[in-house]
Amino acid sequence: FDYLSLNKPDKGIVIRYLLKVSGYSRQQLTRLIAQYRKTGRLSRQQRTTAGFKRRYTDRDIRLLAEMDERHDTPCGHAIKKLCERAYQVFGQSDYETLAGISVSHLYNLRQSNAYQRQRRTFEKTRPKSSTIGERRKPCSNGQPGYIRIDTVHQGDLDKQKGVYHINAVDEVTQFEVVCCIERISERYLIPALEQLLETFPFVVQGFHSDNGSEYINRKVAKLLEKLRIEFTKSRPRHSNDNALAESKNGAVVRKLFGYEHIPQRW
Structure with a gap:
């Protein structure tokens, strides 16, 4: 250039x-x-180092675990002050290194294997936002190739799951492709998506889905990245982001296949 x-x-x-x-x-x-x-040119530069000498040894980590256990794991600032008092006020030389630790690195030591082997604590699961896909409304600029996709379940019978329909529709031309799969696991979904993307009569440039785990995973992201397809997902409290696919679920898929159970073997 x-x-x-x-x-x-x-x-x-x-x-x-x-x-x-x-x-x-x-x-x-x-x-x-x-x-x-x-x-004037690009070349690969690979550099290996011998690493750094550890400042906080396993002995220091064991002292930290014992201090946490005595005081029921308080916040990092409190533990730092306790280590400082142990060394400066009470003259316990074992805490000399821990007396100068930063609060942020104290939390790093709590996550180390040496600390976990001696003392393991459990907390409630915290929600974690996924970095797969871009959370925004898709923008086609009036061009075909930006599809909306959703999964439709065909219903249960005697606790047995039915088939799943993968419904994809183009935003501009309304060209629609529906695939039927036995399950929504990677083994069945990835081949179906490859066939679905090849069925469209134009180059697919955008792929928009809801936040279901069948699409928001690394296998699907790798497939779309390989084809250089833009991957977007619906935003929270914006139910209209994938409204086109949701409307086609009822107007097309349910109208053709109904609501009755279809066994997975079919």
Whole structure:
């Protein structure tokens, strides 16, 4: 792109394009551009180090675990002050290293294997946001190739699951493809998605789903990344993000297949 001779706005366009097609982060791409600016070419640089000498040994971690157990695991600031008092006020030389520890690194030591072997605590599960897919409304700009997708279950009978329908519809042309699979596990879903994407008569550029785990997983993300398809997912409290697929579930899938149970073997 003759990057070095471009003006600043054009350089920004080239950088955004390279971010899109390469999958690199902005920081890594900046380092590669700096390397190209300095040497005129890009080369792999691999560096191995012998590591760093540990400042906090397993003995210090055991002392920290004992201190936590005596005081019922208080916050990091409280434990830091207790270690300082143990060394400075009561003269316990064993706590000399822990007396100068930072609060943030104290939490790192609590996560270490040496600490977990001596003292293990359990907390309630905390929700964690997934980094797979971009949480926003898809924008097709009036072009075909941006599909909305959803899963329709065919119902249960005597605690036996029925088949699942994968319903995908294009936002602009309303071209719709419905696949039927036995289960929504990776073994059945990935081949169905590959066949579904090939069935559309145009290049698929966008893939939008809800936050179901059948789509928000690394297998599906890897498939879409390989095909360079934009992966978006619905936002919380925005029920209209995937309303097109939801409406087609009732108007097309339920109208054709009804609500009765269809055994998975079929």
